[in-house]
Amino acid sequence: MVTSITSFGRSGLYDWMIQRVSAVVLLVYTVFMIGYLLMNPGLDYEQWSALFENTAMRIFSLLTLLSFAAHIWIGMWSVSTDYIKPTGARFVFQSATGLLTFIYVVWGIQILWGV
Amino acid sequence: MLVSVYRYNPETDDAPSMQDIHIDIPGGKDIMVLDLLQLLKDKDPTLAYRRSCREGVCGSDGMNMNGTNGLACITPLSAVVENDKLVLRPLPGLPVIRDLVVDMTQFYKAYEKIKPYLINDTPPPAIERLQSPEERAELDGLYECILCACCSTACPSFWWNPDKFIGPSGLLQAYRFLADSRDTATRERLTELDDPFSVFRCHGIMNCVSVCPKGLNPTKAIGKIRNMLLQQAT
Numbered sequence: 001m002v003t004s005i006t007s008f009g010r011s012g013l014y015d016w017m018i019q020r021v022s023a024v025v026l027l028v029y030t031v032f033m034i035g036y037l038l039m040n041p042g043l044d045y046e047q048w049s050a051l052f053e054n055t056a057m058r059i060f061s062l063l064t065l066l067s068f069a070a071h072i073w074i075g076m077w078s079v080s081t082d083y084i085k086p087t088g089a090r091f092v093f094q095s096a097t098g099l100l101t102f103i104y105v106v107w108g109i110q111i112l113w114g115v
Numbered sequence: 116m117l118v119s120v121y122r123y124n125p126e127t128d129d130a131p132s133m134q135d136i137h138i139d140i141p142g143g144k145d146i147m148v149l150d151l152l153q154l155l156k157d158k159d160p161t162l163a164y165r166r167s168c169r170e171g172v173c174g175s176d177g178m179n180m181n182g183t184n185g186l187a188c189i190t191p192l193s194a195v196v197e198n199d200k201l202v203l204r205p206l207p208g209l210p211v212i213r214d215l216v217v218d219m220t221q222f223y224k225a226y227e228k229i230k231p232y233l234i235n236d237t238p239p240p241a242i243e244r245l246q247s248p249e250e251r252a253e254l255d256g257l258y259e260c261i262l263c264a265c266c267s268t269a270c271p272s273f274w275w276n277p278d279k280f281i282g283p284s285g286l287l288q289a290y291r292f293l294a295d296s297r298d299t300a301t302r303e304r305l306t307e308l309d310d311p312f313s314v315f316r317c318h319g320i321m322n323c324v325s326v327c328p329k330g331l332n333p334t335k336a337i338g339k340i341r342n343m344l345l346q347q348a349t
Contacts, residue, residue, distance in 0.1 A: 001306070001307050001308070002310045002312040003310065004310065004311050007311040010310075010311075011309055011310065011311070012308075012309055012311040012313065012314060012315035013315070013344045013348055015315065016341070077311075078311075078316075081275075081276065082275040082276065
């Protein structure tokens with residue numbers, strides 16, 4: 001068994017499942033947003049902010065944001081362990097990815113709750 | 116026709132190079148790539164490659180022919196030659212010992228990791244452990260692997276992490292023992308595989324399936340291992 005302390009859930013199966021589940025959430029959110037924009041061609045500010053004031057929409061958006069963060073970590077972790085062989089450089093890359101993901105999550109929540 | 120062969124002798128060469136050799140096929144027949152290699156060797160006896168059974172059973176002459184891995188002995192020229200040219204290279208991703216001969220240590224280590232033998236601690240019966248025809252049928256498409264390494268060396272995940280990712284060949288063998296009704300170490304075998312590398316570096320691109328000279332399907336076996344892991348863990 002290969003041990004790894006930087007992967008998302010330490011277990012390959014767990015990472016694999018989170019990656020699949022988060023991908024489905026991202027897909028559903030994307031389809032919903034595209035559908036919403038297509039069905040509301042003359043979208044104005046009032047309607048747009050009303051959509052995001054809705055609690056269900058906030059739950060959906062936050063779920064998507066967190067899925068996005070987990071998906072980024074698992075995906076970028078895989079890419080970095082494939083292509084960046086020097087441990088130091090890989091650690092820097094993974095730290096930068098982690099920091100950026102964290103910033104996106106906090107920033108995203110701020111935007112969602114700022115409506 | 117023109118044959119371009121990868122040449123490298125670490126004792127005399129600084130770097131590998133490609134040697135272009137023009138050769139006429141006697142009688143213009145559609146011979147196997149291995150026969151062509153013998154013709155090349157007659158011209159230049161310093162050319163090194165592995166071969167043994169010359170009928171696709173021993174798995175010695177796996178190599179990269181015009182960009183695709185396969186066994187030279189069962190690959191006719193008509194199947195690989197394009198525009199009267201053939202490029203022969205060693206299997207990609209493994210260290211080259213000389214010319215078309217690669218160091219298979221990493222490949223065998225991955226094979227060793229999956230414990231390629233029956234584990235059964237129950238008292239052995241007087242004659243043998245029996246299987247029903249259905250239980251035996253579970254092993255079809257798995258036991259036929261000849262360990263030629265064509266699949267694993269066609270797999271980018273194996274190129275990048277040969278020490279951590281088991282590779283298609285090893286995983287096909289792993290499932291061969293997981294699926295065996297006589298093996299009792301299923302749980303321990305699965306526990307060994309449940310990390311982010313051993314099985315889960317497979318992204319299902321199926322290079323292994325497209326090159327396997329025996330027509331086996333490692334991707335399918337890997338999917339079955341994943342399902343067994345899921346069933347055990349959920």
